[in-house]
Amino acid sequence: MNVWGLIKLVKPKHVWSLSKLCVTHPLFVIPTIIATRKCVKLSNEHYGKLHHTNGPANGFRHAVWNYLIARRCARWTKKDEKAVRWAKKVTDWHEDFSPNSELAQMMDVHNNEIGRIIFLQHKDKGIDDVILILKKMTKDSTKVDTVDNIANYKNQMVHIV
Numbered sequence: 013m014n015v016w017g018l019i020k021l022v023k024p025k026h027v028w029s030l031s032k033l034c035v036t037h038p039l040f041v042i043p044t045i046i047a048t049r050k051c052v053k054l055s056n057e058h059y060g061k062l063h064h065t066n067g068p069a070n071g072f073r074h075a076v077w078n079y080l081i082a083r084r085c086a087r088w089t090k091k092d093e094k095a096v097r098w099a100k101k102v103t104d105w106h107e108d109f110s111p112n113s114e115l116a117q118m119m120d121v122h123n124n125e126i127g128r129i130i131f132l133q134h135k136d137k138g139i140d141d142v143i144l145i146l147k148k149m150t151k152d153s154t155k156v157d158t159v160d161n162i163a164n165y166k167n168q169m170v171h172i173v
Contacts, residue, residue, distance in 0.1 A: 033105060040098050043084035051077040058147065066116050068153035071123040071169035075146050078103055078127030083135070092135060096128045115172055118159045123169050 054076055059069035078099045085095035103124045107117050126149065134142055153169040156162050162170055 033102060037098055039088045040085045043088060044081050044102055047080035047084045048077065051080050054143065066119065066172045068150045068169065068171045071119070071126070071153050071171050072146055072150040074120050074123035075127035075130060075149070075169060076143070078124045079131045079142060079146070082128055082131040086135070092132060096132065099128055100124070115159055118162050119156065119170055119172055122162050126169055129167070
């Protein structure tokens with residue numbers, strides 16, 4: 013989707029809710045933007061355009077996005093749980109805003125959580141080590157076909173295509 017197409021989807025309530033999020037957590041805005049740009053760069057490097065589909069590469073993008081947001085924000089707050097809560101808030105906002113089917117949305121929410129879990133489990137590792145962990149998880153991603161199935165894969169990535 014192009015930028016103009018995305019802008020046309022934005023409703024005033026989305027702008028308002030995002031503004032409210034940013035005003036209540038101003039120190040996290042810049043680290044989140046940096047993390048988002050790094051996430052897209054890494055996803056493009058490792059998976060090309062595949063991360064734009066609902067396959068395993070999309071799970072990588074969502075997990076690495078949450079990992080990077082939590083990691084960058086933890087540098088500011090020095091409190092890992094606070095950074096993880098922010099990563100959840102901002103990516104949940106994104107999922108509420110995105111025009112996805114229920115299954116695709118729940119897949120994204122699930123893979124977002126995987127990224128936050130990986131951050132908490134491996135926060136002392138370097139980014140290259142974490143990328144290897146996430147790539148392995150991406151390779152082992154499980155295909156799901158219903159929202160109910162997603163809950164069966166608590167500690168692994170899922171995909172729908």
